[in-house]
Amino acid sequence: MLLTVVVxxxxxMPRSGCPVSRALEMLGDRWSLLLVRDMMVRGxxxxxxxxxxxxxxxxxxxxxxxxxxxAGGIVAAEPSAHDGxxxxxxxxxxxxxxxxxxxxxxxxxARHESSDAxxxxxxxxxxxxxxxxxxxxxxxKERDPTPLLPRFAPAGKTxxxxxxxxxxxx
Amino acid sequence: MLLTVVVxxxxxMPRSGCPVSRALEMLGDRWSLLLVRDMMVRGxxxxxxxxxxxxxxxxxxxxxxxxxxxAGGIVAAEPSAHDGxxxxxxxxxxxxxxxxxxxxxxxxxARHESSDAxxxxxxxxxxxxxxxxxxxxxxxKERDPTPLLPRFAPAGKTxxxxxxxxxxxx
DNA sequence: ACTCTTCACTTGCAAATTGCAAGTTAACTT
DNA sequence: AAGTTAACTTGCAATTTGCAAGTGAAGAGT
Numbered sequence: 001m002l003l004t005v006v007v008x009x010x011x012x013m014p015r016s017g018c019p020v021s022r023a024l025e026m027l028g029d030r031w032s033l034l035l036v037r038d039m040m041v042r043g044x045x046x047x048x049x050x051x052x053x054x055x056x057x058x059x060x061x062x063x064x065x066x067x068x069x070x071a072g073g074i075v076a077a078e079p080s081a082h083d084g085x086x087x088x089x090x091x092x093x094x095x096x097x098x099x100x101x102x103x104x105x106x107x108x109x110a111r112h113e114s115s116d117a118x119x120x121x122x123x124x125x126x127x128x129x130x131x132x133x134x135x136x137x138x139x140x141k142e143r144d145p146t147p148l149l150p151r152f153a154p155a156g157k158t159x160x161x162x163x164x165x166x167x168x169x170x
Numbered sequence: 171m172l173l174t175v176v177v178x179x180x181x182x183m184p185r186s187g188c189p190v191s192r193a194l195e196m197l198g199d200r201w202s203l204l205l206v207r208d209m210m211v212r213g214x215x216x217x218x219x220x221x222x223x224x225x226x227x228x229x230x231x232x233x234x235x236x237x238x239x240x241a242g243g244i245v246a247a248e249p250s251a252h253d254g255x256x257x258x259x260x261x262x263x264x265x266x267x268x269x270x271x272x273x274x275x276x277x278x279x280a281r282h283e284s285s286d287a288x289x290x291x292x293x294x295x296x297x298x299x300x301x302x303x304x305x306x307x308x309x310x311k312e313r314d315p316t317p318l319l320p321r322f323a324p325a326g327k328t329x330x331x332x333x334x335x336x337x338x339x340x
Numbered sequence: 341a342c343t344c345t346t347c348a349c350t351t352g353c354a355a356a357t358t359g360c361a362a363g364t365t366a367a368c369t370t
Numbered sequence: 371a372a373g374t375t376a377a378c379t380t381g382c383a384a385t386t387t388g389c390a391a392g393t394g395a396a397g398a399g400t
Binding site: 216217218221229230232233253254255256257 | 375376377378379380
Binding site for chain 2: 016017020021022023024026028030031034037073097100102105106110113114149151
């Protein structure tokens with residue numbers, strides 16, 4: 001049948017052996033890290049959820065990115081137990097290992113580009129990096145889909161990070 | 171004269187207010203962070219140096235990316251004092267603030283993608299994040315162009331990070 | 341059992357971006 | 371004064387992206 005899988009344009013060039021360059025080969029585009037974010041901090045896992053995630057990714061691009069992330073060992077796809085149509089994409093260990101990077105990206109973005117993230121939340125995360133990462137890892141391990149962060153666009157509710165009232169002492 | 175500066179395709183879409191998304195609008199491509207890396211840890215600063223940096227960026231793309239980074243306030247261009255042709259690109263505060271992100275990217279890349287970075291070096295950086303970042307900041311402030319990291323491709327020499335023999339106690 | 345949705349993708353195509361090679365201009369060097 | 375170098379443009383072909391409209395299999399509703 002000779003299936004032709006055209007995933008994410010890796011058109012020859014082996015680039016340099018610099019780890020930064022290698023990492024960017026996989027993640028250096030507009031969408032890949034956004035999908036990782038959706039899985040990591042917003043608890044999304046299906047095609048449909050990513051599609052409605054709010055950034056307006058085209059379905060063909062979404063499909064292509066999911067494939068390249070899977071090919072790169074960052075996400076794993078598993079069929080849903082309750083719905084034969086549905087597929088759940090989940091971060092692998094390699095994928096969840098992007099958490100520190102994601103956190104720094106988030107902090108930098110909030111500090112230096114205009115964003116809807118409240119300053120207090122960013123302050124808190126910046127001062128409790130380890131706790132945030134621990135909580136992120138916990139969610140991943142326990143398959144806890146509760147969003148760690150709100151969506152920031154549609155006047156969402158506040159974060160789950162503040163230990164004030166929440167049950168989890170992060 | 172109506173100069174038309176076509177910088178880096180930001181073609182309308184205001185995306186979401188998520189800080190991660192905003193950060194990726196500026197940095198989410200194959201080249202931008204590579205240029206930041208060149209400036210941050212390899213001490214490069216001129217067009218020519220970036221061009222010969224080893225990743226094979228095309229000159230028109232390089233030009234376009236430098237413009238977008240400048241427009242985004244991440245780098246600043248200043249004419250060379252000694253050579254009227256030459257322009258030095260230097261990270262701004264906003265740019266050097268990407269250091270933690272860059273470090274995590276480097277660590278992740280080295281750990282999870284094949285790279286030429288020696289494990290010992292990565293171990294060291296991972297355990298001394300704060301020191302590495304402090305040294306990076308110092309270099310930036312003092313305009314010290316000595317590479318913090320080697321080029322990893324052409325069998326370069328080892329890092330400047332190891333305090334064993336180096337003068338700087340990081 | 342039959343129809344209507346929903347889910348996860350494809351496909352076709354136009355528009356935008358990228359990469360390559362070949363200029364161009366002003367500033368050194370000899 | 372001629373040649374070289376730095377920093378870019380320009381033209382154009384090859385990719386890649388984005389949009390709209392399918393497709394096929396699995397569930398839901400009746």
